[in-house]
Amino acid sequence: MLEVDGITKSFAGFTAVNKATLTVGVGQVHAVIGPNGAGKSTLFNLITGHLTADAGEVRLEGKRLTGLPPHAVVRSGLGRSFQRISVFSKMSVRENIQIGLVAREREELCFWRPLRDRRRDTDELLETVGLIDEQNATAGQMSYGKQKQLELALALAGQPRILLLDEPTAGMSPRETDECIELVMRVVKERGMTLLFTEHDMNIVFGIADRISVLHHGEIIASGAPEEVRANTSVQEVYLGRPAR
Numbered sequence: 497m498l499e500v501d502g503i504t505k506s507f508a509g510f511t512a513v514n515k516a517t518l519t520v521g522v523g524q525v526h527a528v529i530g531p532n533g534a535g536k537s538t539l540f541n542l543i544t545g546h547l548t549a550d551a552g553e554v555r556l557e558g559k560r561l562t563g564l565p566p567h568a569v570v571r572s573g574l575g576r577s578f579q580r581i582s583v584f585s586k587m588s589v590r591e592n593i594q595i596g597l598v599a600r601e602r603e604e605l606c607f608w609r610p611l612r613d614r615r616r617d618t619d620e621l622l623e624t625v626g627l628i629d630e631q632n633a634t635a636g637q638m639s640y641g642k643q644k645q646l647e648l649a650l651a652l653a654g655q656p657r658i659l660l661l662d663e664p665t666a667g668m669s670p671r672e673t674d675e676c677i678e679l680v681m682r683v684v685k686e687r688g689m690t691l692l693f694t695e696h697d698m699n700i701v702f703g704i705a706d707r708i709s710v711l712h713h714g715e716i717i718a719s720g721a722p723e724e725v726r727a728n729t730s731v732q733e734v735y736l737g738r739p740a741r
């Protein structure tokens with residue numbers, strides 16, 4: 497589904513991502529983990545076109561994404577959410593979703609789409625993320641967890657085949673965290689999507705990922721099944737300061 501091939505990015509001489517290579521298979525739930533500042537968000541921004549790579553290439557289903565602007569990357573089938581909330585805070589939940597759908601229609605150049613179809617799609621997305629009862633609420637006044645649900649709906653409005661979530665549970669209460677992961681996994685399975693995500697909570701990572709890549713100082717130091725990664729001595733050194741006994 498997604499191939500990241502030797503991608504590199506430096507900021508004023510500091511290499512944040514260094515020749516990172518990883519492969520995400522169709523339908524995989526793939527976690528990218530690493531300590532603070534390891535380069536996870538930079539890697540995501542390189543994949544989604546929010547940053548331009550100095551070297552390397554990203555391919556989605558064999559097609560080159562490198563060099564495309566973010567909206568073209570979305571059109572290729574990739575949806576994302578950000579670490580910081582990115583919804584239209586002064587608008588209602590429903591209006592937010594309608595904007596997401598209009599953006600997709602513009603990309604697909606289907607201006608003639610009947611209004612009732614958009615209404616139906618809006619209702620469906622509201623149902624999917626569990627916000628039908630809050631559809632008239634002002635987005636910015638909802639709880640943090642609900643705003644993240646809305647963000648997920650906005651990402652889904654583009655009908656992605658792969659979803660990139662950058663720390664989806666950051667800043668959430670334990671209850672919100674459980675609900676968020678349950679929702680994401682349900683949507684991913686229902687829609688047959690591939691998921692690439694970053695996360696600091698190792699219970700979540702080892703609970704849902706079927707493949708894990710570990711970034712350290714911008715380099716992928718391990719990639720594999722959860723048991724392989726857990727047993728990797730370099731990974732243990734990064735996380736524990738020494739290999740586990």
Ligand SMILES: Nc1ncnc2c1ncn2[C@@H]1O[C@H](COP(=O)(O)OP(=O)(O)OP(=O)(O)O)[C@@H](O)[C@H]1O
Nearest residue numbers: 507508510512530531532533534535536537538539
């Ligand atoms: N625009 C930028 N200009 C300069 N340095 C940057 C920029 N973006 C990121 N960096 C640096 O690159 C390194 C990697 O940052 P990045 O945000 O990708 O790490 P991260 O793994 O996502 O961290 P966290 O887990 O804390 O979110 C950090 O040292 C950061 O300070």
